[in-house]
Amino acid sequence: MTAHSAISAQIFDEDAQRIFAGAYPDVPVKLHHGLAGHPLLAIEALAGLADRMPAASVEYNLGKLPLGVRPEDTPANGLSLGETIRTIESNGSWAVLKNVERDAAYGALLDAALAELAPIVDARTGAMLNREAFIFLSSPDSVTPFHMDPEHNILLQIMGEKVMTVFPAGDEELVPAVQSEAFHAGGHRNLHWQEHFRERGTAVRLLPGDAIHVPVKAPHFVENGAGVSVSLSVTWRSERSVAESELHGLNALLRRRGLPIGRIGAQPERQGARRIAYRIMRKLGV
Template identity: 50%
Template sequence: MTIFSEAARTEFSALYPEVPGRLHHGLHDHDLLTLPALADLSERLDPARVEYNLGDLPVGIAAEDVPANGLSIGDTIRNIDGANSWAVLKNVESDPAYARLLHDLLGELEGDIVPKTGAMKKLQAYIFISSPRSMTPYHFDPEHNILLQLRGTKTMRVYPPGDPRFAPQEAHESYHRGGNRNLVWQDGFSDGGMDVTLEPGQAIYVPVMAPHYVRNGPEPSISLSITWRSAWSVAEANAHAFNGTLRKLGMRPKPPGRFPASNRGKALAWGVARRLGM
């Protein structure tokens, strides 16, 4: 079964790698993506691959301030309609059946990806299960990402990648040296992003490190996020990490270039710095 039609691939190719935007998909009623199947999956995953908490959160909240919901992950998912919670199952490709699903999906897009950003690396999948009106706070992610909406609706507000107004260089440097993905929210950001509302059968492509937050609609939501790294994105990440080293030495380094800049020099320098323990 083909999930991304020829028209959907054309949509994706026009966006990739730097422009966020809506796509369409044909992933409907898959046996692996029902609530009972996901609750069972959550209970056999390594606990380190499960994150869940109360869903009624402010847009900007520090990771250490996010409250627990008092339930087990299985009970959270089985009762998501009334649990007022948000849950993510990480690296579900560790399960063979979900690994096959991920590779089938990204295999359909490989021909539109590799010529632009190089070989696909570190293919991963995440599943988000959210109560009505729950919130995923303002953050960024290091991967190329397609979020496929499967049940319910949600609205993502996504901001331009690489714009220091919405994610300062220091935040990138901190993240790529082991810091948290959550970003500091400012009320002045309210009008700077683009809202994309997703219904089942729709998806959004989110570029590497594009700041965003997500608000769920009035019904429980299930979304599948399929992600990958590329030669380009790995080099950009390493360049940010090396800039963090330079900043610690009192310098004011120039930000890495966004695509199609290669950032090769700083990426190689970070490899040397790591070997030296810097």
């Protein structure tokens, strides 16, 4: 299959684009897409992709995990990645293929999806930066623990069923400021879970053809259904997300020195003076 033939159909139709425009960048929202059943996203095609990917671009483990789990406590499944994908229906595992856009055909798929949304994004948060794609494969009843991600993200459900429970970004009981600061300094995405958090989340059921927009750093967890699940995540950064990261970095530097930290506003890209201060402090090694 050529990259051109792989992207001939519309991925996000006019209705999906309208719904996305009403939510972006701060509100999670369910969308529809046209990639369910796409041959590049079939199990055997993904196993072949995994076989040619570098080890640093894959992550996989047993899939039946608690909602809160420390990264170092995540159990391996004892299989190779190719075996994990080809036997995903019965091996009780979870896997992610990272940065699949480095493969030409999958890169074309990412470009096609994001091109349909770029005018909306450009008008709200500026040009799409660092565009990436990830593919998630999950055995029946797998759980992706409570975590957050640094990118703007749309998760497209390709095969199977899952429920994603999404929480508001910026809630400091869910994610204390010091944890945000550590996260932007390279800390792990997994978050501390407490059962009473559940009432603050919104559970969204995803079937093939459904998608969900997840705002930057909106905490979430995912519970897979009774069948194999395949999902494609298309992500990008923006001037806004980069600015937020810089401002958390500045607060971390100030906090370590016992100095007052600053508030990060709803439009951090406009806090230019503080961003410049952070860059200067980093350059000087302060």
